[in-house]
Amino acid sequence: MNKKLQAVFDQAKLENRAALIGYMPAGFPNLEFSKRIIAAMVDGGVDIVEVGFPYSDPVMDGAVIQQAAEIALQNKTSLQDVFEVVNSVDVPALVMTYWNPIERAGVANFVAGLAKSGGVGVITPDLTIEESAEWISATKENEIGRVYVVAPSSSDERLPKVVDACSGFVYAASLMGVTGARTAVSGAAQQLVERVRKHTNLPVAVGLGVSTREQAAQVAQYADGVIVGSAFIKLVLEAADEKDALERVKVLASELAQGVRGK
């Protein structure tokens, strides 16, 4: 378990609230500006940042994150760029990435580079526990948190095995589907969080479909973390200019920060 990550969840618990986790791909809309957007998210109250490694075939992502990834890839965003963004973040930062970029970099090389840039963990949405042997041993050595995603369809037999492979926190996918804002958070989320808690003391964070203060407040009632991604990206895509983008992102972050405090 990574100590910096644990400290954030401990502090949130002391304050009787959930942690707010914000996602933004590195290199979107360009390398320098992605750092400033993340800084605005943190300014507004985001506690933990997921830095996305843009990937050419994001099968778990909806239209908004796909579009951001395409822009980041047009900018030729590299592994070093991702680490540079991680290094620039003032709060604990994880990388969220599909598996192939890690495999291409080499597992040991990737983990060493992330540790050096101050990263606290990695969310791996398409890495199954069956394929994780090398990953688990490399991350253990470097105190890098392993965050796997569990889904409403995870069986009772399988769920404890996936949870057991996690360190840092558990990512509970609120619904069966891809990333992107939804008008309501699926009722399956709470049930899934309760099932996960039977098997672990690790914090459980809920993602997929959360975009508003009201939804954040609702999820914060039963989860330790609320994850928001597409809603931030959409604001950047729609903004008139950079100043407008930074303002809107900060406003949404502060609204969501109120939400996770039950306000």
Place this chain on the structure above:
Amino acid sequence: MERTEILGHFGQFGGRFVPEALIAALEELEAAHVAAKLDPDFQNELAELHRTYTGRPSIITEAKRFAQHAGNATILLKREDLNHTGSHKINNVLGQALLTKRMGKKRIIAETGAGQHGVASATAAALLGLECVVYMGEEDTKRQALNVARMKLLGASVVPVTTGSRTLKDAINEAMRDWVTNVESTHYLLGTVAGPHPFPTMVRDFHRIIGVEAREQVLNLMGRLPDAVLACVGGGSNAIGIFHPFIDDVGVRLIGLEAGGSGVETGKHAATIVGGSPGVLHGTRSYVLQDENGQTVESHSISAGLDYPGVGPEHAYLHEIGRAEYRAITDDQAMHAFALLSKTEGIIPAIETAHALAGALQVGNELGSEAILLINLSGRGDKDVKTAANYFGIPL
């Protein structure tokens, strides 16, 4: 020969790299496939469909005039082009459609490049009363407009995919997104031997019938096994289907012909094993066309059905252990063989298949007149008439 096939792995290749949300469905599918393999009722139902609907067994044609250009070797064509819907794809599609019914699902989704797998899926859906949605790259819907119309006539919905390179790879991404969302009601009828376990094994099992029939046919016809078996390789389903029953016949060379596009050295190709490197794409570890950051690189081929930057994991394994060999055939070499077969034998092959025929010209000349070559004639060229007319400057 010792071969490992544990938990969907072929040596270091294969496996499952998918969102957790899909694991339950993959486990359900694996169980259904294993049960069906052992169930005589299922096997009988599939065999009867193949006999009365597909038109199996497919025949062997000796290509004597074509052979004059291939070192006078004996050239035997396994005529999968004569199957209903015009290619080998129907073998897998009928098998998976029957499994879909067994699992109690009522909707199938499929990806398609050239349109052959989409047409076959739409056909099976019509036959068995299933709803069918086909994802097809927008670029491919233009290249293969005739097949789009065929799918619609068969009652399927065709969704043009406008993300990424707008070809097969992006159609697979979109199909996987649909599957994650609708997995309770929907079976993803994947069209090749790629993807997460159990697809590479299951799709191979449904195509093995090609090699099983051909092996016996060649033995009856020639009194011995062929010296080499050749097939084109995109994802690799027709190749693995004809190769697999020959794997233990160590004297039989297995030769896969990949799409070399403008030439592997130009970077504009789809020869994943010849010009790619090990990596993970679409749920499986295999060879991938990728850059230094692990991003998939766009593939290029005149043949929509081979235009894919990945390849089935069992091919990666057969390559690694040296049991099969893989070569790249350029667009020009394929089109030369396309024209040659048409003019010497009166058979217009699919452009995909023409890559295997170009390989036969090479290997026949290497081995000479004593050699027997078995070529999987995986599909017919009706769908490619427009592309070929453009290539050869025939006005339409």
